[in-house]
Amino acid sequence: MARLTLAALGLLAVIQSSFAQRGAGNCQWAALRMQTDIYIESQTYGEVDPMLVSNSPLYRENYKQRDINTSFLTTPLKIDYTRTFVDQRECKTYSQLIVTDPKNPYIIGTQITYDNIGSAGLKAKIIDVVISRPSTEPQFNATKTLAYVDAEDWSAIVAAKQDSRDLLKIVANSYLDLWSGNDNYELPWGTPCARLEGSEYYTEECQPVSLNGKANTDRMYVIDEGLGAVSVFSKGGSDGALLDIHEFRLVQGKLRYVHHFTASDAVLVV
Ligand SMILES: *[C@@H]1O[C@H](CO)[C@@H](O)[C@H](O)[C@H]1NC(C)=O
């Protein structure tokens, strides 16, 4: 009887701790943030920190699989700016990295999917990096981009005023569907709504101008309700070889910021 009770208590403790772990999703916010710091440090030093990855992570650069040990992640970078979205439900993060180094400037978007390996903590199992450079982004100027994003308000939204995950995803998807001329859904434009295209900043409205008749495909999402933020990687352009990094911020149901950077699916040689 005593044994049973102890066993039952043990089980209860396991259940309780797994609930505590879950918080608002499947992974703890602080643990995801900590892994992001390790990722950014890895990229800064050009060394893959074993704390970051599982034994055989899937690493993709511009949608193409590469060996992580010889990838862009092994190029040391002087990173001037970062912003991170945390998706507790899907155990994912998105980070934007801005490098203004005049010789090799980059705007980098990275989505990482983690495995929750119990006592070993979180380990990156899929790393997707999309890299925008002067040769792939017609309006590239990392210094200008940094000044614009740095001036924006991306502060956390109090729980009572957060928009739902579903709404965030609908708005992001509907925006990307605009390219195809599909305007079934009335987007909740904020007034104002600021749109950043590479390094060009439009402060009045966010409606994109050119429509090519095709919806973006191969979409990958990171959704952060706490920031009202969505990151989407997708493929677009007439031949599907253009890669798009989009960032959205919604505040109390209204679209406030749209950021868009382009890359190409060509293999990157550094
Ligand atoms: C990368 O290097 C680490 C550490 O040396 C090694 O454990 C891992 O197997 C390597 N990964 C690949 C894909 O070769």
Ligand SMILES: *[C@@H]1O[C@H](CO)[C@@H](O)[C@H](O)[C@H]1NC(C)=O
């Ligand atoms: C980027 O923009 C800054 C600020 O407007 C400007 O001083 C700089 O010359 C631009 N750099 C390039 C490479 O065009």
